Structures are given as C-alpha cells and as structure tokens.
Amino acid sequence: MSEVYNHKIVEKKWQKVWDDEKAFKVENDYSKPKYYALVEFPYPSGQGLHVGHPRPYTALDIVARKRRMQGYNVLYPMGWDAFGLPTENYAIKNKIHPKVVTKNNVQRFKEQLHALGYSFDWDREINTTDPNYYHWTQWIFLKLFKAGLAYKSEMPINWCTSCKVGLANEEVVNGVCERCGSEVVRKVKSQWMLKITEYADKLIEGLDSVDYVEKVKVSQKNWIGxxxxxxxxxxxxxxxxxxxxxxxxxxxxxxxxxxxxxxxxxxxxxxxxxxxxxxxxxxxxxxxxxxxxxxxxxxxxxxxxxxxxxxxxxxxxxxxxxxxxxxxxxxxxxxxxxxxxxxxxxxxxxxxxxxxxxxxxxxxxxxxxxxxxxxxxxxxxxxxxxxxxxxxxxxxxxxxxxxxxxxxxxxxxxxxKLRDWVFSRQRYWGEPIPIIACDKCGYVPLEESELPLELPEVDSYMPTDNGESPIAAMTDWVNTTCPCCGGPAKRETDTMPQWAGSSWYFLRYTDPDNNEALASKEALNYWLPVDWYNGGMEHTTLHLLYSRFWHKFLYDNKIVPTSEPYQKRTSHGMILGENGEKMSKSRGNVVNPDDIITEYGADTLRTYEMFIGAFELSASWSEDGVKGCRRFLDRVWKLQDMITDDLEYSSDLETKMHQTIKKVSADFESLKYNTAIASMMALINEFYKKNQVTKGEFKTFITLLNPVAPHITEELWSILGFEGKIYQATWPEFDEEKTVENTIEIAVQINGKTKGTIAINREEAKEDVIAKAKEEIADKLTGTIVKEIYVPGRIVNIVQK
Known part of the structure; x- marks a missing residue:
C-alpha cells in the first residue's frame, strides 16, 4: 500500500526540479510552431495574492502546459505592473521609499506564484518600474508626441484634498477618494493628453478580425460609442x-x-x-x-x-x-x-x-x-x-x-463617446514624461539617446499643496537646458499613469533583455499576435482600448507586424466569499491562498479553482469544495496500488478512455475546465469499480490531469518509471471511431409500452437483437405475436394480440 500523499514534500521537490532544469524557459526557436499564452500581469500590492488571482493564472497555465505537450514553442510569461498611486500612498504613510515597497511586494508575489507551480518563464520577467523597461515606455511616448498624438490641454481633474493628487474617475466613489475616503473636488489643470480619438474607427473595425467573447466586443464598442x-x-x-x-x-x-x-x-x-x-x-x-x-x-x-x-x-x-x-x-x-x-x-x-x-x-x-x-x-x-x-x-x-x-x-x-486619454498624473511614482518646456521653443522632446529619463532619487516624495507633482520641488532635476536652443528650460514634472506600462508589456516579453529596441523584429514577427489573452472583465474597456491603441499606432509606424495585439481575449468570473459577497477585509471573508496551499496543497487549490464553476461566471468559495478536490487527488494517488503491467487500454474501458481524452482536450480549449475535471473524476470511478487500472490507462490519465495538478502527476510519473518528466510527455490522442460506444442499451416494448431493456452490440444483426428481446420479456408474451419491429440502436417493439 502506498503511503499517504504528502503534498508538502512533493510540491517543493518538483518546484526545485523545474527551477534547476529551467523546465519552462522558452527560446526564440523560429523553426517551431509558436503559442503565446498571456494573463494580465498583476499589481504587486502589499496584501499579496488573494484566491482570485490563481483562477486565471491556472486556466492559462493549463493551456500552456497542454500546448507544450502538443509540440508548440510556448511563451507563458509573468511580470509586474508596479507603478501607481497605492504604492505611493503606502510609502508616504509608512515612510518607506516606493522602490523598496515595490521590491518587497514583488518578492512576496513571486514566492506565492512559485508555490502554485506555474510554468512561467521567469527568465522573461519584467517590471514596469525598471528603467530598462520604462526606457521604451518613454520611447513610445516620444513617437506619439512627434506624430502629433500627444499634446497638452487644460482639463478638469478629480483632486483628492488629502492625497493631494489627481485621481482617475474609477478612483472616485460617491464623491470621495477610494483610497483615503477624503473629499474629491474638480480642479482645472494643464494635462498631457493622448489623441486616442484619432484611432476610434480603427479600434471598432479591428474587432471584426479577433476572437473575443461577445460581451468584450460589446463593451469596447459601447465605450467608443x-x-x-x-x-x-x-x-x-x-x-x-x-x-x-x-x-x-x-x-x-x-x-x-x-x-x-x-x-x-x-x-x-x-x-x-x-x-x-x-x-x-x-x-x-x-x-x-x-x-x-x-x-x-x-x-x-x-x-x-x-x-x-x-x-x-x-x-x-x-x-x-x-x-x-x-x-x-x-x-x-x-x-x-x-x-x-x-x-x-x-x-x-x-x-x-x-x-x-x-x-x-x-x-x-x-x-x-x-x-x-x-x-x-x-x-x-x-x-x-x-x-x-x-x-x-x-x-x-x-x-x-x-x-x-x-x-x-x-x-x-x-x-x-470616446474622449482623448488624460495621460498626466501629479505624483512621484510613475514614468517621467520625457518632455522639456522651453519659453522660446515650447514643448521639446528629449533626445532618444538620453533615455531612459530616470526618476530622481529623493528623500521626500510628499505631495505638494498646489497640485503639482512632488517632482516639481526637485529643482536640480527639473532645471535643464533646451535641446533645441540651449537656453534655460524645465523638465516636465507630471508622470505617466499606471496604464502606460501595461499598454505594451506583452511586446517586451518577446525580447525582454533587448537594449537596442523594445524588442527585435524577428521576435515580434515570430510571437505576435498573442494567441490567448485572459484578464478581468473590469479591464475589457480602458486597458484593452489603450493597449490596442498603442499597438495600432506602432503597427502604422511599422514597429510591430500585426494590426491587433491579441487574437483571442477571454475573461474570468470573480471568486466571492462563502457568503456570496465580494471578498474584503471589512467583511471578514478573505481567503488566503497560502493557508490553502499549506493545509491542502497547491494542486488542490489549482484543481478547486478550475472545478468551482463555469470559468466566465462568479462563484462562491467553499471549504467543503476544497476538501472534495483534495479527496479526488488522494484517490488519484492511491491508484498506484491497483496498477497492472499492461501498457494497453483494457477492452471494456477503451471507449471511455478515448471519450475522456476527447472531452478533456476540447474542454481545456473552451474554458470548460470544470467539466473536464468532472470527466476525469468519472474515469477514476471506473478504475475503482474494476479495482484495477492498466499502466497504459494510468499514464494517459495522469497526462490529462497534469496541466491541472502538475506536482502530484510528476511524482506519480516518476514512481511508475515512465521516461523523462511528464512535462516533456506528448499529449494523448484519441481515435474518433473509438469514442463511439459499441455496446448500447435499448428499450424492449410490448404494444408500444416499455417492459424491459437489453444490452446489444451496435452492429448486431436484427434477428439476434429480436431474439434477445423476446428472451428478456418471455414471461410477458402471453398473446399471439403479430409483428416484430426493430428500430436500429433504439427499440424493439413486439406487437401481440
């Protein structure tokens, strides 16, 4: 009898193996078919991961792992959308530099993601606060400026009277700041704007060429209006x-x-x-x-x-x-x-x-x-x-x-309805806008050779009382000379919004260490467009529009090879608390994924989040559901005690095996992760009914399960002595003819009323079927038979009087 499955030992073991082998490092091998799977990179908050994060990450990890087994060169990257007001507010409150806050938060997030066993290529990790990254964010801004698509205009902004910064509309709730609860008023300020309205028609027309779920297309069109x-x-x-x-x-x-x-x-x-x-x-x-x-x-x-x-x-x-x-x-x-x-x-x-x-x-x-x-x-x-x-x-x-x-x-x-994009933020923790203001020459772009224009290192980044960015007080950094006339000039002190770095990050993943361009032509030509992009429904308007706008601009300037960045876009539903309400500290219904991993294991959490319900719909957390998924994995573990040496499928389960391969393969491609797992649960029930499973059936079964539960399946693969590692295995194939049941059950009727059932071979001769039927209901045939009717594969009807 095998020992009880110890997830703490097994999961750490295989995470180290994958790290040591760089199992999921992807090369730009242009000879192989490519597949680019992408999830929205997270904002690394101080709270760390919540149980909503693993749902999309696991879903695309399943696709990425399956595609590798199918022979694709898979790019599945991860990074950090790390600039933004929350970090700055935290830094001010706790007197810690935003750079330090960000570094600590990223380390925490990365440890949590690592503990979940995701097949990210960590060699391609990016961070929007890295000067080597925002070098190219600034470079794109300069391209927009030179094309007349970036300009300054007097605009009303939402001004938080406490944070002393401008807020985006979505950061204002019921007239107060979402972050601090203080009163928000309207102020008119000179703001940098991006002329996204120039691309309004192209943004609508492009939706005809992509595979987005319909509600995402509708939200895009409605926002453009x-x-x-x-x-x-x-x-x-x-x-x-x-x-x-x-x-x-x-x-x-x-x-x-x-x-x-x-x-x-x-x-x-x-x-x-x-x-x-x-x-x-x-x-x-x-x-x-x-x-x-x-x-x-x-x-x-x-x-x-x-x-x-x-x-x-x-x-x-x-x-x-x-x-x-x-x-x-x-x-x-x-x-x-x-x-x-x-x-x-x-x-x-x-x-x-x-x-x-x-x-x-x-x-x-x-x-x-x-x-x-x-x-x-x-x-x-x-x-x-x-x-x-x-x-x-x-x-x-x-x-x-x-x-x-x-x-x-x-x-x-x-x-x-679409308005030009307000691109200024009066704060410190953002990308500096690479523009110099000269009284004689006006707004002058920084020379590209001067990029990246890095944030000044300062001791204080407290907001100003007059609504200017904290950078405005840093005169040594602000005062400069005009690149055009050489006269005295000042640097722009507003910084870019958090949307900036997230509008092109998917491009940098294709070639993250390039110092000469945002990515090489070869890498962009090979990897684009993103094959499957998943993110929250809350980002299907602004983020999706902004990134599509930047991409189309880069396409018009022959920098990227495709007019659309993402071929397929899906969205996941939120995970709610057990009480059916949105998880929040104030409601006391937050579930920490670390606790679930410690008690039940990462594979259990991954399995549960895929089994919890239809992927695109919200679902309530259930501790009992988590326990049920752990019991399923325990049953998988115990299968090793009933394995026979036969490398083929047993005759009575051959059809079931091919049906399961077909269903799991299709369901993984259509967001039906819950039904894919249900079909694997049904198959394992068949093994337990027989109290045996052939080595061939077991190998196929754990290969199908591997994308969902990679740690336990790697361990079982190793125990059974299969060649290599399971992540290097080939995805199982099914024979369409063998997915059809040969043995079927049909009704036997007397004068149109069902009196019993019989099991027959689908190809069985009419005479044999009728004979079986008459034998089944012999005690009920009390009259004279006047007609025998057989509807192939459906019923036998004996007419008597």
Missing part, C-alpha cells in the same frame, strides 16, 4: 454666442423645449453679469465639482439643475425662445458641453422636464406623453414639425440635415 447625427447651432438671445450641440436625432429639433449646459461651460462665466440668480448657479457649480464624471453620467440618479435666469436660446428651426439650464449630467468633456432637450423622446430629458415643469412636445407619433410615458423611437412618423410632418424618421433626418446645411446653422457629423 460611435454615432451619426448632426451638429446644430443655437443662438443665445441678444448675444453673439452660439451654443453648438451634437445630436443623433436632428429629426426631433421641433421638439426641443429647453437646453442644458455643463456647469463648467465657459459661457456661464462669460455672461455672469446677465445671470440674475448667480449665487444659486455658483452653489450648484461647487456641488457638481465634487462628483466624478462616472457619478454625474449615471442614468439612474435623481436629476438636479439650476436655470440660467437671464439667458435664453433660440431654437434654430422654429425661432422659439427656450430656457437654458445647467445640470451635472452634462459633461464638458463629452461632446460640446451643451445639449438640446427633447423630453417627449428621451428618458433623461423627460425626467428633468417633469421635475422642473418644462414643456413636453411629441414630434414622433407613438409616444403617449399624456400618460407620462416617453418613447425613444427610431422609427415612426414625424408630427408637430412643420416641413418634416408625415416623413419617416430616416427620411426626416436626411431632410433636416440638408436644411441645416443650407441655412448654415448645422452640419452632418459623426461623433464618438
């Missing part, structure tokens, strides 16, 4: 000012009963002397400044606003005078910062109009506005609209755009 409509000028009565708006429904212009402008719209300050309720307007502007764009754009929130008493607009199609309001649901960063309101046919406008008692005019037949219902109809007949009356919506759009163009008050326009 392409629409066709018209820009229209509304004159402010008695002023030279024209409020230009964009609308996808110019056919509804006759239904406009008021206008709304953003609280930040420059017209408000320009005409403040004309606004009779100025104090109320200022109070509202201050309230709106405390909200993020995400909160302001939320459809479900209650509508608020203040009328600009003293200013009105003229509807350009009918000359009617209409009020102008300010409301925080209109953003200065989207469109023109002003909208026309058609409350009869827009839910948001209707709610606003009902709250403030504004007129509602139906202009598309079908909206029952009298019963307080609106209709946002895209089809229908135009009414109450002068020369458009009686036209269908599509025809009315064409006619009104012609009218606007002829009158010089509007034009056809394609618009995007």
């Amino acid at each position: 392409k629409s066709e409509g018209a820009e229209v000028d509304f004159i402010v009565k008695g002023k030279e000012e024209k409020l230009r708006i964009y609308t996808t429904r110019p056919d509804t212009l006759f239904g406009v009963t008021y206008m709304v402008v953003s609280p930040e719209h420059p017209m408000i300050e320009k005409y403040k002397e004309d606004i009779k309720n100025w104090n109320a307007v200022v109070e509202y502007k201050e309230m709106a400044a405390k909200k993020s764009d995400f909160e302001r754009a939320e459809l479900a929130k209650e509508k608020t606003g203040v009328v600009l008493d003293g200013l009105t607009a003229i509807n350009p199609v009918n000359g009617k005078e209409i009020p102008i309001w300010i409301s925080d649901y209109v953003l200065m960063t989207y469109g023109t910062g002003a909208i026309m309101a058609v409350p009869a046919h827009d839910e948001r406008d209707w709610e606003f109009a009902k709250k403030f008692g504004l007129p509602i005019i139906e202009v598309v037949a079908g909206g029952d506005v009298q019963n307080e219902a609106f209709t946002n109809v895209a089809t229908g007949t135009i009414v109450n609209s002068d020369f458009l009356n009686g036209l269908e919506v599509a025809d009315a759009k064409k006619k009104i755009i012609e009218f606007l163009s002829e009158k010089g008050i509007g034009e056809k326009k394609v618009n995007f």
